[in-house]
Structure formats: structure tokens, C-alpha cells
Amino acid sequence: MTLLEFARGPALQVAMIIFVLGATWRFFGALLLPWRLVPAEPRKGAPSPIAAAFKGVVVKMWPHKPFQKAGMFTFVNGYILHFGLAIVVFLFAPHILFIKGLTGLSWPALPSNLVYTVGVITMASLVAGLVHRLRSPVLRLISRFDDYLSWLLTLLPVLTGLLAAAHLGARYETLLAVHILSICAFLIWFPFGKLMHAFMFVFSRAMTGVRMGQRGAEL
Amino acid sequence: MPQEPKLAPTLGELLQERGVSRRAFLKYASYLSAVMALPAGSATALAEGLANARRQSVIWLSFQECTGCTESLTRSFSPTLESLIFDLISLDYHHTLQAASGEAAEKAREAAMAENKGKYVVVVDGAVPTKDGGLYSTIAGVSNLDMLKATAKDALAVIAVGTCAAFGGIPKARPNPTGAAAIDEIITDKPIINIPGCPPIPEAMAGVVSYLVSFGKLPELDHLRRPKAFFGETIHDRCYRRPFYERGLFAEGFDDAGARQGWCLYKVGCKGPVTYNACATLKWNGGVSFPIQSGHGCLGCSEPDFWDQGGFYRPLSTNLREMGPALAGAALAGAALGAGAAWASRRHQESYQRDQSAAEGDKK
Incomplete structure (x- = not known):
């Protein structure tokens, strides 16, 4: 069994x-x-x-005025990262084919070259986020192993995907296998670490909105 | 005075006898050098090497195969000179091409082995059944396994032609009932060159034999023992449809507008991105076309286990194993675990509240 067969077969299935x-x-x-x-x-x-929950989800999408100066980098970089990831994951033709193979659902893809460009921006955004975290004493203090591992496991699929697209460092099938294996690692860690926020953030913000609304606090 | 034994004529002398001009011969050597990406100046060395070489004894063994490889080579539209060179190899044993049959054929093989001990080249097409002592394929009562071992023992080198010989190919496909194996799984003490493909490109075969005969050594090989000159790049890298891949323009089927406009065949299962071969550059039938140009995705036939890669029409980025039922089961199990965890938590909270209330009641 080749590395690519292992990655596309049992590794992906287990992950x-x-x-x-x-x-x-x-x-x-x-x-x-x-x-x-x-x-x-x-x-x-x-x-x-319901209105408070909705407001809680929407209002938190942009920082309050008093925090705008201090939190602007985190917000803007966060948006670049998340939109970048969404574009790379859901609008690259091979990824859509993978999702179609699992669910039967498909949609039009973006040109591959555009997705590669977005991938590079996404990776730069991830690196910038880490540098920002490491340079801030407060962020450094509240960061745990989970934060760094989640960062690494998000970076690796983007990095290996770009390397595979550019055929850099190894043969294409090896890079593709490593890319799939990095996704496997991401999928395995996803439910147990902070990556789970992708599913839970809406509920978390909604509950905050409801509680604040009930107290009459301005969101 | 004793007479010196007369040496067999060189290829150059034989070609001269056949009326092939030096100019035509140099042209052929230049062509081979170019397709093998040899350094500048090596065309002359190749020509000289070929001209001075004597007929190379070749024993061609056909095992678990379909004869497609031989068909490809003999019916190719390759340059006529190439066929001539092929003729000039002393093909001492070949089931399909030899006139002799039965015991006479086997004696020819044994005679060639004895006369050219340590100098002959063994070409093999087809996989070798190894299960149950290799009884699933025999020639003249001898199993392929025994015949390969005996013939390769005193060979100069072994060339595995076609994917069946190089990697096991279709005979080795799951469930591999005959225990089919590739040549390099059986012969481990001889130089081996794999020229895979189903069938392999004729120029690759001619190029490798010419290189071997003229330079007396193996060409540069990759980790799967394939000559890098022909298997150094993927089909995808050299595919004329590659720009459509980059632009995200894909055929969704074999008869849609995208297919008619010649868009990329990735979505309909093309394995070009992971297939190393020269189809996209050398092409087939005298450079007329190759599978992708004819509208069908690459099957990946020059790669190991190409038959078991989840289906020819499944895109490369899809998973190999059927996951639907397993994922549905995982989702149900996860939901049950979550519900169980929530229920346990509720119970714990209720019990905690009861204890708190009881403690407060006691205080009062």
C-alpha cells in the first residue's frame, strides 16, 4: 500500500x-x-x-467602538483567515469533488490559481496571528497547548496543499498524501480542541446575547 | 597459422548492409537522445556506441499477460529505423514472434543462455504467479516462477516491460487469486529496469535498449526503477489541457459542453496528476494522440496497483473507501454519547441541587 493509498483509504476513513x-x-x-x-x-x-440571540450572533461580528483600536488586527486578521479558509476548503475543485463523493452535493469552483493565491494569503494570516499572539503578553499568558496545536493543525493542510499545488519539496503523490494526512490530523483533533468553535460559536454567542438581553445590557 | 574466429558484425555494419546511411543513423541517435533527455553531445556517443555494438542477445519471457505489450511494440508507428534496431537485436526467444515452438523453442532459449552467459538481456512481460508453487501458469511444464529464476540467473540485466511485469498489473489486482508478483519482487540480485504502461510506449522500450547496448549501463532510474527520461514527469504536468485545470474549467461528463470544448478531465477521474509517463509528450501512433487528447482521462496505467485505486471514473481527490454507512453510524453513536453525557450531567446537577437543598434544610 502506497502512502497515498493509505492516506486516501484507511487514514481518511478513520479520521x-x-x-x-x-x-x-x-x-x-x-x-x-x-x-x-x-x-x-x-x-x-x-x-x-430569539431577537437577543440573533443580535448576540450578529453584533459580535465587529468590535465595539472602545475596543476597535486595540482589537482591529484580531478582527481583520480573523476575517481574512476565516474567509480564506472557507474559500480554499469549499471553492477549490478537488475539495468540492471530495465533498461530493461524501454527500452528493456540489457547486461551482473558483479558478485554481485564484484559490492558490487565497491559500497564500490565508497562510500569511495564520502566521501573522501567531506572531501577534506571541508578541502580546496577555495573549501569551492565556494561550494553552490547545491554541498552538489548533493553529499548527490548521496551518499544515494549507501549507501542504500549496506545496502540492506547486510541486515543491517532493513528488506530487507524496505531497498529496502528506496533505491528506495533515487533514486527517486536523479532523481527528477538531472535536476535542478549540477548532470545535466552528460549530459552537453561533450557540455560544446566541446564549450570551440571550443572557445579556434578559439583563437589559446593551450588546 | 590458426585463423582468428570471425566476430559477429556490429550494428553499424549491419545497418550499412541494409542500406541505412550514416546520416539517417545519426538522425535516429539524435532523436533517441532527445527523447531520453540526454546531455548535448551524447547523440554522437550514442550513435558510435550503437554502431560498434554487436547484436545483443535478448530472451523475451511472456508470463501472465495479454500480449498487448508485444502488440504495442511490433505494431507501433515508430520510426522504421527503430524497428530495424529492434530486428538487429538477437531475439533468441519470444513466444509471439519466434517461428520455433515446443521443445525446439525451449532449446533455443537454453542455447542462447549457454552461449551468452552473463551477457544476455532478459525482457519480461507479464506478472509471475507465485501462489501454490506458481502452478497457475506454466510453459513446457515449467512454472513461470522457475523459468524466470533460471533464465535471470546468468543475465546481464532484466527489463520488465509493461505494468504486469513491472508492478504486477491486472493479474495482481485484488483479490490476486494467483499470487501474481512483479519481477523485482522475485529477482533481487540483478539490475532491473521497469518500463511500465498498459501497454508501454514503444519509444521508451527502444530508448532503453539502445542506451543499454550503446553505453553498457542502465539509464538513470527513479525509485520505482523506471527510466527518468520517460517517467520523470507526470502526465498532468505536460498535459495540453492543464491550463483548463488552473482556470477551473472541467468536463463534468464525457458528452457535455466542457468535454466538447476539451476542458480538463480531472472531475471524470483523470489520474494524470499522479501518473508518471511520457504519453503527453511522445504520444501514441506516431505522435497522433494520447488518451486525454482522445477524450478519456488517464487511467494511471504506469503506476503500481493502478487497477485498485477506487475506480477509473472517481476523481483523484475523493476517498478510496465507501464511508457513508460508517459515518452515519459514527454520527448516531456520537449523538447517543452526547445525549448520554448531557443526561448524566443533568442527573448530577439535580442530585447536587437536592443535596444543597437538604443541607440548607438541615441548617434551618
């Missing part, structure tokens, strides 16, 4: 199973917990829980 099992476990495990709202009566004029 996908762990990813789905772990993600649904954490997802249902969190959502089926009691929805503990503030025990006090809602303030007068408080928005409905």
Missing part, C-alpha cells in the same frame, strides 16, 4: 469517523444540557430571547 463521532458527541452533549437562563425576571423592555 472522518473520529471527526463525526467526536463532533456530534460534543454538539449534542452541549445542546442537550439544561438551558440555564438568568433566574431573575427579564428587565422591562428586554428583547425576546
Whole structure:
């Protein structure tokens, strides 16, 4: 069995199973917990829980004015990173084919060269995010192993994907196998670390919105 | 005074006898040098080497195969000179091409082995069945396995022609009922050159034999023992449809607008990105076309286990194993685990609250 066969076969299968099992476990495990709202009566004029939840999700998409100066880099870099990742993952033809093979769903792809460019920007954004984290004493203090591992496992698929596209460093089939294996590592870690925020951030922000709304706090 | 034994004529002398001019011969050597990407100036060395070489004894063994490799070589539209060179090899044993049959054929093989001990080249097409002592394919009562071992024992080098000989090919495809094996899995003490393909490109065969005869050594090989001159780049890298891949223009089927416009065949299963061969540059039938140019994706036939790569029409980026039921099971198991964890947590909270209430009641 070649490395590529191993990557496309058993490695990917095991990684996908762990990813789905772990993600649904954490997802249902969190959502089926009691929805503990503030025990006090809602303030007068408080928005409905649904409106507050919606507001909580939307408003947090941009920093409050007092934090704009300090938090602008994190926000802008975060957007570049997340949009970049979304474009690379969901709009590159081979990736769409992979998703189609699993789900039957497909959509038009972007030109490969454009996706490569976005990939480079995404990688630069990841590196910039790490440098920012390491240069900030506060961020450094609150960073844990999970943060660095999640960063590394996000970077590796982008890096190996670009290397495979450019045929740099090794033969294409080896680079492709390493790329798939890096995705396997990403998928295996995803449900158990902070990468899970991709699924949970909406609920987390919504709950914050509901609690704040009930207290009458301005979001 | 005793007479010196007369040496066999050189290839140059034989070509001269056949009316091949030096100019035509040099042209052929230049062509071979170019296709093998040899350094500048090596065309003359190749020509001189070929001209001074004597007929190379070749024993061609055909095992578990379809004769497609021989068909490819003999029916090729390669330059006529190439065929001539091929004629000038002393092909001492070849099932399909030799006139002799039965015991006479086997005696010819044994005689060639004895006369050219240590100097003959063994060319093999077809895989070798190894299961149950190799009884699944025999020639004159001798198993392919025994015949290969005996013939290769005193050979100068072994050339495995076609994917079956080089990597096991179709006979080795799952479930491989005959235990088919590649030549280099059996012969481990001789120089081996693999020229895979189903069938291999005739120029690759001619180029390798010419190189071997003129320089007396193996050409540069890759990690799968394939000559780098022909297997150094992927089909995808040299494909004329590559710009469509970069632009994201793909044929979705074999009869859609994209296919008619000659767009990239990646989505319909082309294995060009991981297939090392010279089809896209040398092409077939005298440079007329190659599979992708004819509208079909590359099957990856010059790669090991190409038959077991999940299907010819499955795109390369898709997974090899069927995952639907396993993922559905994983999702159900995950949901059940999550629900169980949440239920346990609720119970714990309720019990904690009960304990708290009881403790407060006791205080009162």
C-alpha cells in the first residue's frame, strides 16, 4: 500500500469517523444540557430571547467602538483567515469533488490559481496571528497547548496543499498524501480542541446575547 | 597459422548492409537522445556506441499477460529505423514472434543462455504467479516462477516491460487469486529496469535498449526503477489541457459542453496528476494522440496497483473507501454519547441541587 493509498483509504476513513463521532458527541452533549437562563425576571423592555440571540450572533461580528483600536488586527486578521479558509476548503475543485463523493452535493469552483493565491494569503494570516499572539503578553499568558496545536493543525493542510499545488519539496503523490494526512490530523483533533468553535460559536454567542438581553445590557 | 574466429558484425555494419546511411543513423541517435533527455553531445556517443555494438542477445519471457505489450511494440508507428534496431537485436526467444515452438523453442532459449552467459538481456512481460508453487501458469511444464529464476540467473540485466511485469498489473489486482508478483519482487540480485504502461510506449522500450547496448549501463532510474527520461514527469504536468485545470474549467461528463470544448478531465477521474509517463509528450501512433487528447482521462496505467485505486471514473481527490454507512453510524453513536453525557450531567446537577437543598434544610 502506497502512502497515498493509505492516506486516501484507511487514514481518511478513520479520521472522518473520529471527526463525526467526536463532533456530534460534543454538539449534542452541549445542546442537550439544561438551558440555564438568568433566574431573575427579564428587565422591562428586554428583547425576546430569539431577537437577543440573533443580535448576540450578529453584533459580535465587529468590535465595539472602545475596543476597535486595540482589537482591529484580531478582527481583520480573523476575517481574512476565516474567509480564506472557507474559500480554499469549499471553492477549490478537488475539495468540492471530495465533498461530493461524501454527500452528493456540489457547486461551482473558483479558478485554481485564484484559490492558490487565497491559500497564500490565508497562510500569511495564520502566521501573522501567531506572531501577534506571541508578541502580546496577555495573549501569551492565556494561550494553552490547545491554541498552538489548533493553529499548527490548521496551518499544515494549507501549507501542504500549496506545496502540492506547486510541486515543491517532493513528488506530487507524496505531497498529496502528506496533505491528506495533515487533514486527517486536523479532523481527528477538531472535536476535542478549540477548532470545535466552528460549530459552537453561533450557540455560544446566541446564549450570551440571550443572557445579556434578559439583563437589559446593551450588546 | 590458426585463423582468428570471425566476430559477429556490429550494428553499424549491419545497418550499412541494409542500406541505412550514416546520416539517417545519426538522425535516429539524435532523436533517441532527445527523447531520453540526454546531455548535448551524447547523440554522437550514442550513435558510435550503437554502431560498434554487436547484436545483443535478448530472451523475451511472456508470463501472465495479454500480449498487448508485444502488440504495442511490433505494431507501433515508430520510426522504421527503430524497428530495424529492434530486428538487429538477437531475439533468441519470444513466444509471439519466434517461428520455433515446443521443445525446439525451449532449446533455443537454453542455447542462447549457454552461449551468452552473463551477457544476455532478459525482457519480461507479464506478472509471475507465485501462489501454490506458481502452478497457475506454466510453459513446457515449467512454472513461470522457475523459468524466470533460471533464465535471470546468468543475465546481464532484466527489463520488465509493461505494468504486469513491472508492478504486477491486472493479474495482481485484488483479490490476486494467483499470487501474481512483479519481477523485482522475485529477482533481487540483478539490475532491473521497469518500463511500465498498459501497454508501454514503444519509444521508451527502444530508448532503453539502445542506451543499454550503446553505453553498457542502465539509464538513470527513479525509485520505482523506471527510466527518468520517460517517467520523470507526470502526465498532468505536460498535459495540453492543464491550463483548463488552473482556470477551473472541467468536463463534468464525457458528452457535455466542457468535454466538447476539451476542458480538463480531472472531475471524470483523470489520474494524470499522479501518473508518471511520457504519453503527453511522445504520444501514441506516431505522435497522433494520447488518451486525454482522445477524450478519456488517464487511467494511471504506469503506476503500481493502478487497477485498485477506487475506480477509473472517481476523481483523484475523493476517498478510496465507501464511508457513508460508517459515518452515519459514527454520527448516531456520537449523538447517543452526547445525549448520554448531557443526561448524566443533568442527573448530577439535580442530585447536587437536592443535596444543597437538604443541607440548607438541615441548617434551618
